[in-house]
Amino acid sequence: MTCQANPSWPGLTSYGDIIDDSKVAVRAHGNRITFADGKERICATSGLWNVNFGYSREDYTHALAEASGQLSFYPCFRYSSEFAENASAALLRMLGTAWKRVVWTTGGSSSVEAAIKIARVYSLLKEDPARRKIASVGNAFHGISIGTMSVTDEDIDKRFYGVSLSDHLRVNLDDPDLLNQLERQISRIAAVLVEPVTGTGTVPLSSTALDNLRQLQKMGVLLIADEVATGFGRVSSVLASDDWEFRPDILAVSKALTNGAVPGGAVVLGEAVNACYSAHPKVGIWHAETGAGHPLVGAAVAVTASIFADTYELKEHENVRRETTALSRSVVEDVPGLESVGLGAFQTIQYSLDSNKSINVARLVDEIRQNGVVVHPSTRGVQIVPPLISPVEDLERIFEVVLSAMTMNQT
Numbered sequence: 227m228t229c230q231a232n233p234s235w236p237g238l239t240s241y242g243d244i245i246d247d248s249k250v251a252v253r254a255h256g257n258r259i260t261f262a263d264g265k266e267r268i269c270a271t272s273g274l275w276n277v278n279f280g281y282s283r284e285d286y287t288h289a290l291a292e293a294s295g296q297l298s299f300y301p302c303f304r305y306s307s308e309f310a311e312n313a314s315a316a317l318l319r320m321l322g323t324a325w326k327r328v329v330w331t332t333g334g335s336s337s338v339e340a341a342i343k344i345a346r347v348y349s350l351l352k353e354d355p356a357r358r359k360i361a362s363v364g365n366a367f368h369g370i371s372i373g374t375m376s377v378t379d380e381d382i383d384k385r386f387y388g389v390s391l392s393d394h395l396r397v398n399l400d401d402p403d404l405l406n407q408l409e410r411q412i413s414r415i416a417a418v419l420v421e422p423v424t425g426t427g428t429v430p431l432s433s434t435a436l437d438n439l440r441q442l443q444k445m446g447v448l449l450i451a452d453e454v455a456t457g458f459g460r461v462s463s464v465l466a467s468d469d470w471e472f473r474p475d476i477l478a479v480s481k482a483l484t485n486g487a488v489p490g491g492a493v494v495l496g497e498a499v500n501a502c503y504s505a506h507p508k509v510g511i512w513h514a515e516t517g518a519g520h521p522l523v524g525a526a527v528a529v530t531a532s533i534f535a536d537t538y539e540l541k542e543h544e545n546v547r548r549e550t551t552a553l554s555r556s557v558v559e560d561v562p563g564l565e566s567v568g569l570g571a572f573q574t575i576q577y578s579l580d581s582n583k584s585i586n587v588a589r590l591v592d593e594i595r596q597n598g599v600v601v602h603p604s605t606r607g608v609q610i611v612p613p614l615i616s617p618v619e620d621l622e623r624i625f626e627v628v629l630s631a632m633t634m635n636q637t
Contacts, residue, residue: 232244232245247261247263248261248262248263248596249261249595250262254269254273254277254281254282255280255281255282256280256613256615257269257280257612257613257615258281259281259600265598266598267599267600268598268620268623269281269600269612269613270599270600270601270602270612270624271600271601271602271611272486272612274481274602275425275454275572275602276482276484276486277613278459278460278481278482278543278613278614279459279482279613279615280613281613283485283487283529285532286485286487286529287487289525289526289528289529290487290488290525293309293524294521296521297309298521299521300521301516301517302330302514302519303515303516303518304514306519307519309521309522309523309524309525309528310519310521310523312524312528313328313523313524313527313528313531314328314330316527316528316531317492317494317527317531318494319531320464320531321464321465321477321494322464324473326496326499328494329492329495330490330491330492330519331515331518332490332491332515332517332518333480333489333490333491334368334369334452334478334491335368335369335371335373335374336369336371336513336515336518337478337479337491337492338373338374338377338450338452339369339371339373340513341419341450341452341477341493342360342377342417342419342450343511344493344495344499344513345448345476346358346416347509347511348502348503351502351503356413356414357413357415357416357446358414358416359393359394359395359414359415359416360377360393360394360395360416360418360419361395361396361397361419361442361447362396362418362419362420363398363399363435364379364398365379365427365429366378366379366419366420366421366424366426367379367380367424368421368452370382372387372388375387375389376389376390376393376394377394377419379396380426395411395415399432399434399438399439400432400435401438402434404438405438408442412442412445412446412447416447417447417448417449417450417475417476418439418442419450419452420435420449420450420451420452421451421452421454421455421456422451422453422467422470423455423456423569423572426605427567427604428567428568428573428611429567430568436471439472440471440472443472443475448475448476448498448499449474449475450474450475450476450477451474452478453465453466453467453478453479454479454480454481455481455572456572457481457483458481458482458483458530458534459534459540459547460482460571460572461570461572463540463543463544465477466569466570473496474496475496475498476493476494476496476499477493478491478492479491479493480492482530483527483530484523484527484530487526487529488522488523489517489523490518490519490523490527491518539615542614542615543614545618546571546613546615546616546621547571547614549618549621550570550571550573550621551568551569551571551573553621553622553624553625554566554568554573554575554625557575557626558575561629561633563578564576564577564578564607564629564632565577565578568609571611571612571614572609572611573609573610573611574604574608574610575608575625575628575632577632578606579606585606585607585635587604587605587606587607588603590607590608590632590635591608593635594608594627594628594631597627597630597631598623599623599624607632608628608632610624610625610628
């Protein structure tokens with residue numbers, strides 16, 4: 227039997243799925259989206275964690291229009307542009323002195339993939355070619371390109387798509403005995419790749435995990451922080467890893483880097499990696515993309531950098547992180563079978579493992595959307611990831627709708 231589906235085939239849907247009007251966005255402003263069914267809904271996803279600073283902002287709109295009129299396109303493929311160079315400098319200033327150089331990409335997956343390549347070449351330059359393996363953790367999502375599927379811990383038909391797992395190692399960073407277990411393998415690990423807060427479930431790294439990461443780093447393993455979802459105010463003032471007592475060696479960013487106004491990403495090199503490559507100036511890596519470092523990306527990053535120089539906006543971000551965390555914890559108090567997990571404005575409300583609840587997450591997300599709030603699905607519940615400019619009353623409404631839907635589905 228055939229059915230009349232949409233002209234486009236949206237990501238992570240089955241070929242015959244029909245995207246009804248309640249899922250087709252028409253316009254958005256601030257933290258609210260109007261859909262093709264005519265209804266305005268509160269956004270609690272930040273447009274898949276992209277729009278940290280609000281939809282349809284005039285500063286981004288004007289900057290992109292001006293850049294398009296000045297330089298509609300030029301590649302960072304053996305060349306560069308003034309927009310890319312200025313954006314690189316602005317990004318490094320925003321991130322702080324520990325970060326030294328920028329490699330532009332087109333998004334999160336390609337940022338992670340480029341970071342892996344940089345780490346493996348680094349091992350060669352350090353005359354340690356046996357270090358090829360990339361370690362990653364469970365419950366992690368790093369992308370669905372062929373390369374990043376190898377380090378993503380989800381059932382995504384890896385072998386069917388020809389994903390090689392020979393140079394990948396899954397580790398349990400919460401195991402206090404991890405270093406002893408890895409004793410024979412550490413010399414073959416080029417890098418360990420982590421999200422400071424997992425995109426699947428918004429679970430922060432534990433103190434044990436951070437201790438293990440620091441020890442691995444001391445033993446010559448590079449630390450790649452995937453801050454595609456957690457960067458630019460989502461969890462902390464700028465980066466989630468800023469709150470660690472040590473620094474990653476390589477940073478992968480995207481999403482809120484441009485506020486979602488135009489697709490773009492970057493890899494940022496820390497001091498040790500920069501020093502190594504600087505000592506070998508004739509070395510390059512096989513990674514380049516036609517759209518990477520697009521002038522419009524440069525223009526958008528410049529606006530993002532200006533936001534982080536605005537103390538009023540930063541205070542607003544801090545308030546939203548605090549309110550989102552407080553509401554997430556308070557709504558599950560005295561509600562058996564529900565729990566809250568997350569950091570900052572990156573939260574999940576979920577059914578506890580001992581609730582014995584059969585969960586239809588897709589139906590739950592649909593019900594919440596029909597009641598005026600857009601949320602993101604999680605394994606046992608929903609993620610709440612609001613724009614950092616969301617009014618308190620809208621944050622309260624988000625949790626009210628989510629709690630109502632989840633408690634009704636318990637009965």
